[in-house]
Amino acid sequence: MGDEREALLLNHQNKSRAFARCVSHPRDELQSFRTWLKWLCVDQSNAWTTCLSWFVFFAFAIVVPAVSHFVLACSDCDSRHSRPYDSVAQLSLSGVATLSFLCLSTFVRKYGLRRFLFFDKLRDESETVRKGYTQQFHRSLKILFSFVLPCFVAESVYKIWWFSSGGTRIPFLGHVIVSNTVACILELCSWFYRAMVFFLVCILFRLICYLQILRLQDFAQVFQVDSDVESVLREHLRIRRHLSIISHRYRAFILWALIFITASQFASLLMTTRPNADVNIYHAGELAVCSVSLLSGLLSLLRSASRITHKAQAVTSLAAKWHVCATVDSFDTTEIETAAAQVAREQIFTESSEGSSDLDDVGDEEDELDNTKFLPSYAYSTISFQKRQALVTYFEQNRAGITVYGFMLDRSYLHTIFGIEFSLVLWLLGKTIGIS
Template identity: 75%
Template sequence: MADEGETLLNRKNKYSRSVSHAQDELQSFRSWLRWMCVDQSNPWTTCLSWLVFVVMAIVVPCLSHFVLACSDCDTKHSRPYDSVVQLSLSTIATLSFLCLSRFVSKYGLRRFLFFDKLWDESGTVRNCYTQQLNRSLQILFIFVLPCFAAEIAYKIWWYASGASGIPFLGNALVSDTVACILELCSWLYRTVVFFLVCVLFRLICYLQILRLQDFAQVFQVESDVESVLREHLRIRRHLQIISHRYRVFILWALIFITASQFASLLLTTKADAEVNIYKAGELALCSMSLLAGILIILRSATRITHKAQSVTSLAAKWHVCATIDSFDTVESETPMAPQVDRNLVFPLSTDGSSDCEDGGDEEDDLDNTTLIPAYTYSTISFQKRQALVTYFENNRTGITIYGFMLDRGSLHTIFGIELSLVLWLLGKTIASV
């Protein structure tokens, strides 16, 4: 007993501490943040982070557009959509950097990633969340590197194939090389900062999904209504915290990305616009990057909302199974007239579930079609179970933006608004030709 209490105390101290040390579980993640120049753990790294941000997100894009742009190039080397590309990337990078700086300075990296709350979670949740943290940067670069490779190819072609540069270093070749490297670093920095905030949101949502899957186990074992209610209130509180922290970023990211796509469509559908891979290739890469980032946000939000709302159906199924079990117990004690075998009318598989093999990876403990064995649930009264189900039905939770729930219905709404804007703009453009 003493060993178990000591183990629990050590686990609590490990995950609830605020001061980092060289061997903590966030060491590799912090090293990546330092390499990406977004670490703000001390005054020196904070100043460096802001300096790199100003240079890469503001100074270099302005120089690229106003100084390094080729005004007298041929048709292949002109960049008519460069203003939209630079403004879109710099705007979304500024929003991401400001939000990330606020998150780290106000909450700290450990508290922001909910590592201070892991001490009372199960071992499965802690291990899976730590593994997902280590995979987060891999996911980030899976999205960034393909677009960055295409951007490298485009910039090298643009500078190497005869686009005139400004020899600000005295030599045109050296000047073009330095300018190309600066533009590529600026593009990579702005894209990485945006995707970093998106991937961190996905990571935090993944923790809540793990907790909800762990929470579903309470309906498989003997438990009381009070403990179930307390755990659900705790999960709901954490979802409210995530929504409150990220609502500004999600809302303004949607606005900026919508405005960027709207401006891109407006420019590319003009009567005198020339759209080809040489002119609009960089614009397409920018649009793909922004849309991929916002899709990570929306998919993570809708997924956690769906899982959170699946608790209602799980609790209702638990209540039905317990009620049936209670009635079967009463009927077994009282002699009854012979009845028709229900299995002859509604045949079941041998394990009590129907077509469970067809569910595949889409089913889990929160969303499945298997019956819950109710051999111990009759100890909980019908009124308590009904009250718990009523609570779940009237307290749906998930990721919200100022009260607007981000679920599958909201995705349909956002898609409808975006499609309406596109069709309206296309109609105006075609009608004016």
């Protein structure tokens, strides 16, 4: 029995030591992810890969889009092959890709991959958090390609049709078919690279926010056991510190991504609603694919930020419910009430919190942070009313979440952003085609 206990303790220490490392090695848990970064040419772990990464960035994010717009533009083609919205699409995607690449390079160079993804902090987490985060980490690439591939397929169909049907006739390689094939492949690689870099930063932000959600769900368990107020406060301060670190790292990217994408959508709407604008699938197809891609990434960012903010603020309501349950229990155990009334009240609470059909209808929509279950009150006999009240007051006055230069990204700010965007659209439509 003692040997088994020592083996378990040694295994736990080895796991904690493995997660405590800040520097990666070739055979760690980031091996497959680092391989994908190398294939995507965004790995900057050494001087060679850094030079290659910057070369590919300049080639696919700047040179190829510029050559495509100025050299391959077919001014004497028929109406279906003209590209009046190509400048907006190229500038929008290249601008967001440049922002994403600069931020990703800064993150990896300044913090390192393990530290940036908070793998070095997992030594202080429970086994549930570690397992859930590593599983989500391995799923992150699948989520990345689920965003990029549908848009890439639509872009590929459009580009192949445009080149194969005579969109350009510039035989810069001596043969029209070979030239069009090379140009089509380069444009598709450029589009795929720019979209992949942008969505990669968005997915990494989503992954880091998922870790904090797991930590908050694990933190909610302290209200169901006989916890010490000081330990609860220390854990919440640690979570708030990590949320502040995430906000500080991503605030510039979120703000500038919102500005760039809003400006690109405004420019797209301004060009497509002109009186002489010819809008159809042949002209505006590429612009539509670009807009859908950028908006999908932006919504992923804002949804992840608002979700973690909602979970962090749900701790306040959970702590208030915990305080109420403990207070009610302390009054119920006084000598004023009879034992029969106590049994009847406990039976009512049990039936309403556990046997109600309303809880069965909820399904998986509620978790430990946001539910309507009555907390067990037998665990609070050692915590005084003053300590509980002080803890609840602290939660009310120190709301945690993702912030951008001091502004909390919660659902109310998302509604504000949507209202501003919608007002701009209605104003522009009213000025151009008379919709108000």
